[in-house]
Amino acid sequence: MSGEEEILRRFSAIEQAREFYIVGKKVARVDSLEAVLGKPIYTGDLVTGDYVFVRAVRSPYPHAKIKKINPEKALNMKEILGVLTHADIPGENDAGSLISDRPLLAVDKVRHYGEAVALVIGSSIESVDEALAKVEVEYHPLPVVTNPIDALKPDAPRVQERGNLITHFKIRKGDVEKGFEKADIIVENTYRTQFMDGMPLETEVAYAIPEENGRITCISSMQNPFDVYNKVVKILGLPAEKIRVIQAATGGGFGPKSDETPIDVAAYACLAALKTRKPVLSVFTREESVTVQCKRHAFIIENKTAATEDGKLVAWKSTLYEDTGAYISKGHLVIARATFHCTGPYEVPNVWADGYCVLTNNTMAGSTRGFGAPQAHFAAEVQMDILAKKLRMDPVELRAKNILIPGSLTATSQKIDDSGLEVCFRKAVEESAWHQRRREYEEFNKRSMYVKRGIGIALLYHGNTLGPEGEDFANVHTRIERDGTVIIQTGLTEYGTGAITSLAIVTAETLGISLKNIRVERPDTSAVTSAGPTVASRTTVIGGQAALDAAKQLRSRLAEVAAQVLEAKPEDLEFKDNRIYIRDSPERGLDFKHVVEKCYEAGVGLEVEGYYIAPATKWDPETGQGEPYNQYTFGALVSEVEVDILTGMVKVLKMTAVYDAGKVINPLGLLAVIEGGSIMGLGHALTEELIHENGIVVTPNLHTYLIPTTAETPLNIQSIAVESPGRIGVFGAKAMGEIPVVLPMASITNALAHAIGVHINETPLKPERILKAIQQNV
Structure with a gap:
């Protein structure tokens, strides 16, 4: 064994046995002071000097042929520098994030409302806005389909030439028909969830700067710089070295900034910079962003669930229809995750599931925080409550009989190897005082005529990182300055x-x-290689492993030099408190900076690349059976609500959120993630809905698309982390970024049902929907 291997072996042993020095301790974010002082540099802060603007001409129709584009009136305006159509794209007209089904600028047809058909470049934003209306586009409207079930009918309008069905995803476990035959009770319900927008505070924005050497540098707001870089290179038809993409400080992402619109806004700016040789600013209005940004998919889910009279699940059949809009984006991957999780975190011996990703003429859906899990868990968890009611059983009791425990098999027959769900479930019931509160609310509801209260629970399991969605790797470049x-x-x-x-x-x-x-520098495609997408809560789990790999390499080099000075073995050294010292003789040591200086004097390189790739997952696409994910995050959410039955208004009083984080790396960061995700999920449950009317978006701004404010936020969100280490995450960490947004829809719906006595199977829980349910239940 080499000296470096021995150092790394000893360090790994120390990791398993020691008390952590910083991991799991309350520390401030590396960018916290700058954020509080308003120092982050956003794209808009960098715009200066002589620059021009570019905006898109967008379709007023959800489906139409383009017969003619006439830019003459716009070009006659003094301040207009150019109008670009698909014919002016020097490279490939391809702006699909994963699948090349979507043009940057429409060619002969528009397939959704707001689709870009041309670009207008001008020296002032006012002139550009005026010129947009002067570009004459002659359309021939076509029939529209906006429901995924209707879109699957043989006579439905064809959105793309390939047909409207993109993916049929299947799970086949056991014999579901025999399971139904053995059942004492069967419940069947249809669930509907709405389109939702991630609504990052900062809209899409890019600033492209042409340089003297012919390179264009694009600074932009995004999640995945290399995805944007690769597409812009392709669209402009330039050599790769002629494009540089830098991520500026980014004002929120939530998934949509990992999909198509960051490509669009960067490509618009770069195309205009290529034409004018001037710096170009491209920024979406709020209405543009809400209209064309990728949404959370609307789902229709049909669940049929069977159980014995004592509450054991015996069969589950699900059919999921996912509306991915006019282009695929990530829809084919979202339906996979939703289908994998369609039974919730329960052991069911017989499962039959069909998930359909379907094109419609609605605006495009793609990545949004949770990636299909909120919709699937909503349908599964409300189904479990309805089943419990049919069995005259407490919802907690039914779940206790069926939750995934070590040795349980998921819907894909993957064996569970940790007790995270058990611990989360038990803790949530205890900390919320479930049984006591349930009795108290039932007594309260007997006394109160117009205000009712209820308590509800929902559980989750969430496959970590990409799994079957792509190659799960990351790299981190680390160096130590003198x-x-x-x-x-x-x-x-x-x-x-x-x-x-x-x-x-x-x-x-x-x-x-x-x-x-430690200083963290911004992503720059000219300085680092691709680390994979910043999606699926990968940064800590997968990126953390790459950071650990880089740090271990540096530790080994530092240890070799320090050992020479201290006349000790490298593997006997400890690194702590900015010192490197002999483990058994802590008084014999050196300052970290001193050892770094010795490395520089000796010519020992202190610049490394850390890398990690997760093990490939295996599953059978014909049956869905196998191990689609390397590890799972588990969680439980108890919500307590109050509803005014005269107005239908709901107030969430308290949330008790318990999640298995594997190993908590950053406690303060985790607390923020849980609280923020819980509030975001509350919005999904109660107020947020992107509404299409015959394909046209009618809620394109913050006046009509209602996100939660402090007035809707619960006074008490009790956030609890448990630790059941995962197999692949750094130090045992599990994915947490998306997780807290998954359960609020289900948990709040179940709490509302406890309050008013009837379940509502469609979100959001609007007052008019609640009042109708109450009237029908009288």
């Missing part, structure tokens, strides 16, 4: 989650230094 400052740079991005702080924590832990000695 003054001892550690610089981290990666293609993984920060857009408000704080996840990048976890990479700094892992690095500081491994090198035994203070977090303030």
Whole structure:
């Protein structure tokens, strides 16, 4: 065994046995002070000097042929520098994030409302806005289909030439018909969830700067710089070295900024910069962003569930229809995750599920925080409550009989290997005082005529990171400057989650230094290689492993040099408190900076690339059986609500949120994730809905698309983390970024049902929907 291998072996042993130095401790985000002081540099902050503007001419029709585009009136305007159509694209007219089914600018047909057909470039935003209306586009409207079930009918309008069915995803476990035959009770219900928008505070924006050497640098707001870079290179038809993409500080992402519109806004700016040789600003209005940004998919889910009279599940059949809009985006992957999780976190011996990803003429859906899990868990968890009511059983009792425990098999026959769900479930019931509160609310409802209260629970399991959705890798570039400052740079991005702080924590832990000695630099395609997408809550779990790999390499090099000075073995050294010392003789040591200086004097390189790739997952696409994910996050959410039965208005009083984080790397960051996700999910349950009327978006702004405010926020969100280490995450960490948004729809719906005595199977829980349910239940 080499010296370096022995150092790494000893360090791994220490990891298993020691008390962590920084990991799991309450530390500030690496960017916290800058954020509080307003120092982050957003794209808009960089715009200066002589620059021009570009905006898109967008279709007023959800489905139409383009017969003619006449830009003459716009071009006659003094301040207009150009109008571009698909014919002016020098490279490939391809702006699909994963699948090349979507043009940057429409060619002969528009397939959804707001689709871009031309670009207008001008020296002022006012002139560009005026010119947009002067570009004459002659359309021939076509029939529209806006319901995924209707879109599957043989005579439905064809959205794309390939047909409207994109993916049919299947799960086949056991013999579902025999399971139904053995059942004492069967419940069947149809559930509907709405289109939702991630609504990041900052809309899509890009600033493209042409340079003297022919390169165009594009600074933009995004989650995946390399996805944007690769598409812009393709669209402009330039050599790869002629495009540079830098992620500026990004004002929220939530998934949509990992899909198509970041490609659009960057490509618009770069095309205009290529034509004018001037710096170009491209920024979407709020209405544009809400209209064309990828949405959370609307789902229709039909569940049929069977159980014995004592509450054991014996069969489950699900049919899921996912409306992905006019282009595929990530729809084929979202339906897979939704179908994998369609039975909820329960052991069911016989499962039959069909998931359909379907094109319609609605605006495009794609990645949004949770990626199909909120819709699937909503249908499963409300179904479980309805089943419990039929069995005259407490919802907690029914769940206790069926939850996934070590040795249980999921719907895909994957064996569960940790007790995270059990612990979360038990803790949520205890901390919420479930049984006591349920009795209290039932007594309250007998006394109160117009105000009712209820308590509801929902559980989850969530396959971590990409799984079957793609190659799950990351890399992190780390170097140590001569003054001892550690610089981290990666293609993984920060857009408000704080996840990048976890990479700094892992690095500081491994090198035994203070977090303030670490600086994280922004992603830059000219400085780092692709680290995979910043999606699926991957940064801490997968990116953390790459950061650990880089830090271990540096630790090994530092240990070799320090050992020579201290006349000790490298493997006997400890790194802690900005010192490197002999483990059994802590008084014999050196300052970290001193060892760094010795490395520079000796010519020992302190710049490395850390890399990690998760094991490939295996499953059978014909049956859905196998292990689609390497590990699972588990969770439980108890919600308590109050409803005015005269107005239908709901107030969430309290949430008790318990999640299995595997290993908590950053406790303060995790608390923010749980609270923020819970409030975002509350909006999904109660107020948020992107409404299409015959394909046209009618809620394109914050006046009509209602996100939660402090007035709707519960006074008490009790956030609890448990630790049941995962198999692949750094130090045992599990994915947490998306998780808290998954359960509020189901938990709040179940709490409302306890209050008013009837379940509502469609979200959002609008007052008029609640009043109708109450009237029908009288």
